[in-house]
Amino acid sequence: MMPEKSTVRKLLLAGGTVIDPAARTARRADVLLENGRIAAVGTGLRTGDAERIDCTGKHISPGFVDMHCHLREPGREDRETIATGALSALSGGFTRICPMPNTEPPVDTEAQVRFQIRRGEEAGWARIHPVGCCTKGRQGRELAEMGAMVAAGAVAFSDDGDPVADAMVMRRCLEYSKVFDVPVLSHCEVRELVEGCANEGWMSTRLGLKAGPDVAESAQAARDILLAEFTGARLHICHVSARATVDLIRRAKERGVSVTAETCPHYFTLTEAALADFDTNYRVNPPLRTEADRKAIVAGLADGTIDVIATDHAPHIKGEKESEWDNAPAGMIGFETAFSLGYEQLVQSKVMSLPDCIARLTLAPARILNLPVHLIEPGSEVDIVILDLKASWTYAPERVLSKSANSPFLGLTLRGRVTNAILGETVVSF
Amino acid sequence: MKPRFKHLLGIEGLDRSDILTILDQARTFREVLDRPIPVVPALRGKTVVNLFFEASTRTATSFQLAASRLSAQCVNFSRTASSVSKGETLLDTARNIEAMRAEGIIIRHSMPGAPHFLARHVRAFVVNAGDGAHEHPTQALLDAFTLRDKLGDLKGRRILIVGDIAHSRVARSNVFCFTRLGAKVAVCGPPTLIPRYCEELGCEVFCRIDRVLYEVDVVNMLRVQQERIGVWCLPTLREYRELYGLTAERLKKLAPDVVVTHPGPVNWGVEMDFDVAEFPQALIMSQVTNGVAVRMAVLYLLAGGEQTP
Numbered sequence: 001m002m003p004e005k006s007t008v009r010k011l012l013l014a015g016g017t018v019i020d021p022a023a024r025t026a027r028r029a030d031v032l033l034e035n036g037r038i039a040a041v042g043t044g045l046r047t048g049d050a051e052r053i054d055c056t057g058k059h060i061s062p063g064f065v066d067m068h069c070h071l072r073e074p075g076r077e078d079r080e081t082i083a084t085g086a087l088s089a090l091s092g093g094f095t096r097i098c099p100m101p102n103t104e105p106p107v108d109t110e111a112q113v114r115f116q117i118r119r120g121e122e123a124g125w126a127r128i129h130p131v132g133c134c135t136k137g138r139q140g141r142e143l144a145e146m147g148a149m150v151a152a153g154a155v156a157f158s159d160d161g162d163p164v165a166d167a168m169v170m171r172r173c174l175e176y177s178k179v180f181d182v183p184v185l186s187h188c189e190v191r192e193l194v195e196g197c198a199n200e201g202w203m204s205t206r207l208g209l210k211a212g213p214d215v216a217e218s219a220q221a222a223r224d225i226l227l228a229e230f231t232g233a234r235l236h237i238c239h240v241s242a243r244a245t246v247d248l249i250r251r252a253k254e255r256g257v258s259v260t261a262e263t264c265p266h267y268f269t270l271t272e273a274a275l276a277d278f279d280t281n282y283r284v285n286p287p288l289r290t291e292a293d294r295k296a297i298v299a300g301l302a303d304g305t306i307d308v309i310a311t312d313h314a315p316h317i318k319g320e321k322e323s324e325w326d327n328a329p330a331g332m333i334g335f336e337t338a339f340s341l342g343y344e345q346l347v348q349s350k351v352m353s354l355p356d357c358i359a360r361l362t363l364a365p366a367r368i369l370n371l372p373v374h375l376i377e378p379g380s381e382v383d384i385v386i387l388d389l390k391a392s393w394t395y396a397p398e399r400v401l402s403k404s405a406n407s408p409f410l411g412l413t414l415r416g417r418v419t420n421a422i423l424g425e426t427v428v429s430f
Numbered sequence: 431m432k433p434r435f436k437h438l439l440g441i442e443g444l445d446r447s448d449i450l451t452i453l454d455q456a457r458t459f460r461e462v463l464d465r466p467i468p469v470v471p472a473l474r475g476k477t478v479v480n481l482f483f484e485a486s487t488r489t490a491t492s493f494q495l496a497a498s499r500l501s502a503q504c505v506n507f508s509r510t511a512s513s514v515s516k517g518e519t520l521l522d523t524a525r526n527i528e529a530m531r532a533e534g535i536i537i538r539h540s541m542p543g544a545p546h547f548l549a550r551h552v553r554a555f556v557v558n559a560g561d562g563a564h565e566h567p568t569q570a571l572l573d574a575f576t577l578r579d580k581l582g583d584l585k586g587r588r589i590l591i592v593g594d595i596a597h598s599r600v601a602r603s604n605v606f607c608f609t610r611l612g613a614k615v616a617v618c619g620p621p622t623l624i625p626r627y628c629e630e631l632g633c634e635v636f637c638r639i640d641r642v643l644y645e646v647d648v649v650n651m652l653r654v655q656q657e658r659i660g661v662w663c664l665p666t667l668r669e670y671r672e673l674y675g676l677t678a679e680r681l682k683k684l685a686p687d688v689v690v691t692h693p694g695p696v697n698w699g700v701e702m703d704f705d706v707a708e709f710p711q712a713l714i715m716s717q718v719t720n721g722v723a724v725r726m727a728v729l730y731l732l733a734g735g736e737q738t739p
Contacts, residue, residue, distance in 0.1 A: 136665070141662075142662065142665065143622075143662060143663070143664065143665040144665055145665040145666055145668070145669045146665065146669075147665075147669045147672055147673050148668075148669055148672065168662060169662055172622050172662040172663060175620075175621040175622045176620060176621060176622050176663075176665075178621050178637065179620060179621060179637050179638060179673065231621070
C-alpha cells in the first residue's frame with residue numbers, strides 16, 4: 001500500500017485544528033503553505049491559487065522526531081533499509097528519525113554518517129539524523145571520532161544495543177561529548193545481572209524463563225546519572241522500562257543534573273503478562289515489566305520526568321523471530337503504531353492532553369538533539385503531519401510498510417492515524 | 431645577591447622577584463653564548479649529576495651543555511628500569527651520589543615529588559628537570575625568557591596553552607610562571623585532558639580552540655602523546671589535530687604579531703602542521719638556545735654564584 005507523493009508549491013490546509021506543542025494548545029486554524037514555508041496561520045486567509053487539503057475534523061501537527069530507532073543499513077538490509085524504514089516512519093508521523101549505529105559495520109566514522117544521510121535523501125521520506133557510536137566499533141573501549149561525526153551531521157552518540165560497561169570509558173565519552181554539546185544516549189544495563197531477556201518477576205518464575213531484574217537497568221542508570229553530574233555532560237537515558245529508573249531520573253532532575261529520558265509505547269502499553277504464550281514479538285530489551293512499572297512510566301511521562309516518546313523500532317525478519325523464546329532476537333517494530341498507542345494510552349485515558357503528548361514526540365526530542373523545532377507558525381519550514389483522531393484502523397499485515405513485521409500489535413484495531421505528511425513542498429498521502 | 435632558595439623544585443615555590451632574578455642572570459649568560467668562546471669559569475671545579483629516570487636526550491643535553499659552559503663537570507647517571515628493578519631505590523642512589531661529593535643533582539623522574547624527596551636527603555642542591563605531571567620549572571623559565579626577549583614585559587599579555595593539560599608538567603609550571611609575571615593565561619584542550627579545578631591553577635579554560643586562538647598574543651602548543659594518554663582520552667590523533675591542532679588554516683588566520691612556542695619534541699602533523707616551522711613568529715629554536723642560558727643561570731645561582739651586576 002504505497003503512499004502517493006506529489007510536489008505542491010502553494011497549499012492550504014483548511015478546516016483543521018492546529019496543535020502547538022510549545023504553548024500546549026490546539027486551535028481551529030487554516031494553514032497556508034508556500035514555497036516550502038508556512039506563509040500564514042489563521043482563519044479567513046487569502047489563499048489565491050493554492051491547492052487544498054480538507055482537514056475538517058483533523059489535527060495539524062509538527063512532524064514527529066524519533067530519536068531512537070534501528071534501520072539496519074548497512075549490513076542487514078534484509079530486515080530493513082534506510083528507505084523502507086524512512087517510509088514506515090513517515091507513515092507513523094515521524095518526519096525526522098535518528099537511526100542507532102549498531103549496524104554492520106557500526107557507524108563510527110564520518111563517512112558512514114554521510115552515507116546514511118545520503119541514503120535518506122535518495123529515498124525522500126523521513127529525514128535521517130544519524131546517531132554515532134560512542135566507542136570505536138561499538139566495542140566499549142576507545143572513544144570514536146565524535147568531532148568528525150558531528151561535522152558530518154551526527155546529532156548524538158550511543159553504543160545502544162549495548163551499555164558502555166566500563167565506567168572510565170563512559171566518563172570519557174561524557175566529557176568528550178561536551179566539546180560538541182551533544183547528548184550521550186545511554187542504553188542502561190548492567191550485563192552481569194542479566195541472564196535472559198525477560199523481566200525477573202512473577203512471569204519469569206511461572207514460565208521458568210531466564211530473566212534480568214529491573215535493577216540491571218536502574219543500577220546502570222544511577223551510575224550514568226552520577227557520572228553526568230560529575231562531568232557536567234548531557235546524558236539521555238534510553239528506553240526507560242522500570243519504576244526505579246523513573247524515580248532516579250526524577251530526583252536527579254530535581255538536583256539539576258543535565259539528564260533527559262525516553263520511553264517507548266510498549267513500555268506504557270504492555271506488561272510482562274504478555275509473555276504468557278511465549279510470543280517472541282513481546283521479547284524486547286529492556287523487557288516488559290510489571291503493571292507497577294508501567295504505571296510509573298505513564299506517571300513519568302505525565303509529570304515530565306520522561307521527556308520523550310521514542311519507538312526503538314527494531315526490525316527482525318520472520319525467520320529470526322519465528323523461533324524458541326531464548327533464540328529469538330529482541331525487538332519490535334514501532335514506527336507505524338507509536339502515535340496511535342500514545343493517543344489511546346495517554347490522551348484518551350486523560351493522562352495528558354493531545355498537545356502534551358505531541359510535545360513528547362516533537363518539541364522534547366528536537367530540543368535534546370539541538371534540532372530546529374518546526375512549530376506551525378509563519379516563516380517556519382514546512383514539516384507537518386495531518387492526524388485523523390477519529391479514524392479507526394486495523395494494523396493488518398498487508399498494511400505494514402516496514403520490511404519486517406515483528407509487531408505484537410498486528411491485527412489490532414487502533415485509534416488515530418496519520419493521513420498526510422508534508423515536508424517542504426512534498427506532500428505524502430497515506 | 432644570593433637567591434633565597436636552595437633548590438629549584440618548582441615554580442610554585444618562587445615569587446616574582448625570584449623568577450626575575452633567574453631571568454636577569456640568564457640574560458647575562460645568553461650573551462655569553464654568542465661569544466666565540468662561550469665559556470665562563472664560574473663553576474670551575476664543581477660537579478653536577480644528571481639523574482634521569484625518564485629518557486630525555488634534549489633536557490639532559492641542555493643541562494650538560496649549561497654545566498660545561500660554566501666550566502663545571504656534568505656526569506650522567508641514567509637509571510634505567512633494570513637498575514631500579516635490581517632493587518636500587520631513589521634513596522640509595524641519592525646517598526651514593528652524596529658519597530661521590532657532587533655539588534648539584536638534576537633529577538627527572540616519573541613520580542611527582544621525587545625531587546622534593548631527594549632534597550630532604552642530600553646536601554647537594556637539587557634541580558627538578560621534570561617530576562611526573564607536576565612541574566618542569568626550567569622549561570617554564572626558558573619559555574618566559576624567550577617571550578620576554580621577544581615581547582618585553584609579560585604583564586597583561588594573553589597566553590594560550592594548548593594540549594594535554596592534565597598530564598603536562600610543562601603546562602603547570604607555565605601557568606604558575608606566566609601568572610606570576612602578570613600575564614593572563616588560558617588553557618585549551620579536550621575535557622578529557624583538562625584536570626578538575628584547572629581554573630584554580632590561575633587560568634581560564636576552553637575546550638574549543640577557535641573560541642580563544644584569535645584573541646591571544648602567545649600560543650604555546652604542547653606535545654600530545656598517544657602512549658601517555660592511553661586510549662580513552664582521545665579518539666585519534668587525526669581528530670585531535672582537527673579540533674586542537676595549529677593547522678595551516680588556523681595559522682593563516684593568526685594576527686601577524688602572534689608568537690608560537692613549543693617545548694619540543696614536536697609531533698608534526700598532530701599538534702602543529704609542518705607550516706609552523708616556517709612561520710616567522712615561531713620561537714621554537716630560540717627556546718632551545720635560551721634553554722642553555724637559563725639552565726646556566728639556575729646552576730650558577732644554586733651553586734652559590736654571586737649575581738653578576
